[in-house]
Amino acid sequence: MRRLLLVLAIGLGMAGAAPADEPRRGNAGPAGSRAQPEEVYGGAAYGGVHRFDRLSGTGLLAARIKDVATLQSARDNQLVGYGLVIGLQGTGDGLRSSPFTEQSMRAMLENLGVSTRGGQSRSKNIAAVIVTANLPPFVQSGARIDVSVSSMGDATSLAGGTLVMTPLRAPDGEIYAVAQGPVIVSGFSAQGQAETLTQGVPTSGRVPNGGIVERQVPASFGSDATLTLQLRNPDFSTAVRIADAINEYAGHRFGRRVAQEQDARTVLIHRPKDISAARFYAELENIVVESDAPARVVVDERTGTIVIGQQVRISRVAISHGALTVRITEMPRVVQPEPFSRGETAVEPFTAIEAQQPDARVAMLDGPDLETLVSGLNRLGVKPDGIIAILQGIKSAGALQAELVLQ
Structure with a gap:
């Protein structure tokens, strides 16, 4: 009886098992072939397709x-409008130097039924601004969007201000959104009689969810x-x-x-x-x-930023880089007249010129990969502006196997 149960259990196990020569989904079929990657599609249930990697290369x-x-x-649409920011603590536009601000303020008050004839305001708690926003695709009427606010006049800060209702128009001239709300500014500006301290950009800010979509873009x-x-x-x-x-x-x-x-x-x-x-x-x-991406070196000469792509290669070259520093100093001299000569004190110009050129290093540079290239540039011991000059020289010599983009 015990032997019969054992034979029956083995038979049931073999009946439920898959054939040995039938590969499982997602695994290799014939022996030695590479296993298929895991399913990665949102619709992977349809046909059990797998990740596409037959054209894989190195460094991709x-x-x-x-x-x-x-x-x-499914693209964004840009909106722009002109408005006023009120409630500033004396950091707004000077109405004399920014006449458009005063004109806008008077027009706004007239629309609200307030007469401004004969009056003149000298307060600096209002600023004229340009309001911009991106209208995302598929938004419906009533949706909220973020807007950016930038000063037009001589206002020193928009901190603490509130954007008054501003219509936002598209290039077709139609109004697609209306913006209003408190302005959030990341920078600040403090001014005294002898010194001014500014951090960030206090003349621009954002109004989070300050725009309400009034019209849907046809799609x-x-x-x-x-x-x-x-x-x-x-x-x-x-x-x-x-x-x-x-x-x-x-x-x-x-x-x-x-x-x-x-x-x-x-x-x-x-x-x-x-x-x-x-x-x-x-x-x-x-x-x-x-x-994939082409081999490219991006250089920003204003900030000294250098970005080197992974595919960049440099042929074997020898580089010598030495900086020449010329210092010119103007030191005017005061010349006194001889005693009892009835002469006058005179200022005589004097210029001192000094030139310094440190010893230049000669280095072999070979960049079969990004790590070797960066190490070779670091061995030269030059600053970013020197590296920029070196890269330009390597490109002119035809040894830089990449596109050099100067910004």
Whole structure:
């Protein structure tokens, strides 16, 4: 009896087990082949598709489509308006130096039924401002948005002020939002008789949720048969990867290809008729692709900021960098006349010129990777402005295998 139960248990276990030669979903089939990545789509239940990584390369960054591209029909719209900020503690516009502020104040009071004829105000608790805002896509009437406020006149600070109701217009001249509320300023300004201290930018601020949308921007997203993806950083390789990844998913989900790369920035996606645009893009936006970027060095000469991309390479070169410092000092001399000579005291110019040139280092620079390149630049012991000059010289010599962008 005990032997019979043991045989029966073994038989049931074998009946419930999967065949040995049938690979599990997400794992490799034949022996020795690479295991498939885990499912990463929002719509992974449709056909059990997997992450697209067949075009993977070295040094590439895996990112979702929503992080590297945007929909052309889902973009922001910019709004602008002119308004007044009141309630300032003597830091507003001088009405004599900013006549438009006084004109706006009088017009506002006239609209409120207050007569301003014959009167003249000299208070500095009001400032003329430009109000800007971005109207996000798909917002409905009644939604709130943040607005930015910037002074137009000679106001020294907008701290403590309140923005009076300001209509915000689009380039078509129509009013799409109205802004009002207290202005939040991050900087401050303090002034005395002999000194002024300013930190940050007190002449600009924000009104969080200060704008109310009054009109919806017409959008065709819901009825578009073709969705247009625009890459934030145009690149042909990334555009092809996005199109192939979408087509791999669509082949499992819809049984056909739906995407076609158009150029380095644009990918066209044809939406099937049996699915809404919102659900269709929601399934596509979480597909993970590997984004590529060209080798680029960005230099900001004003701040001395240097950004070097991971793909940047430098051929083997020898560099000698030495700074020449010329110091010119003006030291006027006072010349006194001889005693009893009836002469006058005179000021005689005197200029001292001093030149210094420290010993320059000669270093071999070879950048097969980013870490080696940075280490080689640090060995030269130069400041950021010197590194900028070195990079420009390397580019002129043809040894910098990257694009040099000067800002």
